[in-house]
Amino acid sequence: MSRNSALEPLHPVFREKAGSLLQECAKAELPFKLFEGYRSPERQLDLYQQGRTAPGAIVTRANAWQSYHQYGVAADFVLFTNGRWSWADSGEFKNHWKKLHQLATKVGLEPLSWELPHLQLKGQQLAGLMAGHYPSGGDSDWADNLRQTIRNWQGQPPAPPMPPLLSERPAVTAELAEPLLPVTQGGGAMQATVTARGGLRVRAGPGTEFDVISSLAAGQRLWLLQSKGDWTQVDIAGDGLVDGYCHSAFLQVIT
């Protein structure tokens, strides 16, 4: 589980503040860089076990899902000088960390007293994040990453609720979608019977993602209007009006 210093998986509100902080640091000639931002629950668990059930010194108080890092609203900022990361905090460096915390507070981030590099979004409650109360203003980079992590998590403690899907892709346009084609036979309406022994579901649209609106008995006759992929738009009453969609595999055309 490697360290992640990318900005994309961070919540946009935090991402923006982290960017401002880095700019402020550059202006003040403070050599801080973002060392670790988003942290997976797997990595958090690894770090939590260190010094407890695994060798090493204790490095965190937080188990999986108990750190703001898992929600993309925290990052660790560390000194980076002469091509090396440095946690030095004595002598002249003491003041660097103090200034980092001052600038962080100014942009709306909150330091922790026991972990110098850690800065988190102000005004969040860990219990709230764990219950799925995420800050507003999320985007798909943040949400997709968190959703995938939640979906894959099988450990303890349980994962929080998923954030909503925040897709920025445009909807499929009518031209791109598969068109409905009229079902006719010699120019006339086509009839069919239901061949599913247990009956056939009629859905509100051409796919299993649409609601079931009624059910047809085996052997029932109906009229076929248009088809789309594996689905056929049907007219049950024979009045030319659409009643719904059935899976074409269970319709036998009457010739």
Ligand SMILES: [Zn+2]
């Ligand atoms: Zn941290």
